[in-house]
Amino acid sequence: MGAPLGFKTFATGDVLTAADTNGYLMQGVWVFADAAARTAAVTSPQEGNYSYLKSDDKTYYYNGSAWTALGGGKVLQVVNAIYGTETSTASSTYADTGLTATITPSLSTSKVLALVTMPFYKDISNTNGEFKLIRTSTTIATLSNIAYNGAATGLDIGTVSINYLDSPATTSATTYKVQFCSQANSSRVIINRAGGQTNQSSMTLMEIGA
Amino acid sequence: MATGSDVLSMLIPNGGWVISGDDFSGINFIDCDPISESDFKAGFAKADKWLADQVKANADAKSAVLSKLGLTAEEAALLIG
Numbered sequence: 001m002g003a004p005l006g007f008k009t010f011a012t013g014d015v016l017t018a019a020d021t022n023g024y025l026m027q028g029v030w031v032f033a034d035a036a037a038r039t040a041a042v043t044s045p046q047e048g049n050y051s052y053l054k055s056d057d058k059t060y061y062y063n064g065s066a067w068t069a070l071g072g073g074k075v076l077q078v079v080n081a082i083y084g085t086e087t088s089t090a091s092s093t094y095a096d097t098g099l100t101a102t103i104t105p106s107l108s109t110s111k112v113l114a115l116v117t118m119p120f121y122k123d124i125s126n127t128n129g130e131f132k133l134i135r136t137s138t139t140i141a142t143l144s145n146i147a148y149n150g151a152a153t154g155l156d157i158g159t160v161s162i163n164y165l166d167s168p169a170t171t172s173a174t175t176y177k178v179q180f181c182s183q184a185n186s187s188r189v190i191i192n193r194a195g196g197q198t199n200q201s202s203m204t205l206m207e208i209g210a
Numbered sequence: 211m212a213t214g215s216d217v218l219s220m221l222i223p224n225g226g227w228v229i230s231g232d233d234f235s236g237i238n239f240i241d242c243d244p245i246s247e248s249d250f251k252a253g254f255a256k257a258d259k260w261l262a263d264q265v266k267a268n269a270d271a272k273s274a275v276l277s278k279l280g281l282t283a284e285e286a287a288l289l290i291g
């Protein structure tokens with residue numbers, strides 16, 4: 001197959017050459033074993049060209065500077081965890097909230113969208129809450145000064161949310177968890193409590209295809 | 211009714227602990243001296259009064275501030291809207 005020349009509208013009477021056939025008429029979705037084979041065969045890709053790689057069973061288009069896979073962004077799996085035990089801390093040292101979820105990505109190129117919702121209450125003392133979203137042992141997101149009001153009064157803020165798009169780059173089982181602490185060591189903050197009632201936290205992990 | 215968290219707040223006012231639920235087994239004494247399970251359980255009988263005292267002290271403190279401002283609680287509520 002000749003190098004693609006792009007798109008051309010032929011007029012009546014034009015002489016169709018071998019180059020025209022190879023460069024224009026044979027431009028469909030080209031199938032290659034892998035990216036290396038494509039690079040060897042298509043030396044001058046044109047914007048809008050399409051190819052299909054057997055190595056990953058994906059269709060690509062050329063955007064003028066790179067081959068880009070079609071069909072990304074699909075939700076490949078969803079994991080959800082609920083934790084409903086009221087948990088308090090009066091320590092400025094981070095500790096587990098108890099909310100945790102584990103996902104095993106099907107592809108190492110996938111992203112994991114973590115969605116956390118956690119009822120939160122600051123007690124009648126001058127402090128505020130801090131949160132960490134942790135993948136295995138790595139902190140990937142931090143929230144600080146939650147429910148800060150600068151006063152020794154309770155503050156019922158409803159829920160704290162953490163939304164984070166992670167790239168774990170693994171196909172191994174991966175655990176996400178939330179830790180929290182009270183900024184002022186002697187004052188407590190409470191999760192899974194809102195409106196004076198015990199409530200539930202949730203963590204949803206969505207594997208998003210690359 | 212007092213929770214385990216209330217009991218710890220009463221018995222270890224300087225903090226340093228985490229508690230999940232109301233059982234002694236759910237306590238993590240992170241940066242404080244641990245208390246005994248018996249002290250923890252006995253604390254529930256006193257925690258309700260301690261909590262009520264905390265609420266009253268908080269309310270008294272608010273009233274004192276309003277009094278200095280020459281306002282009643284109702285007038286303050288109207289000002290806040």
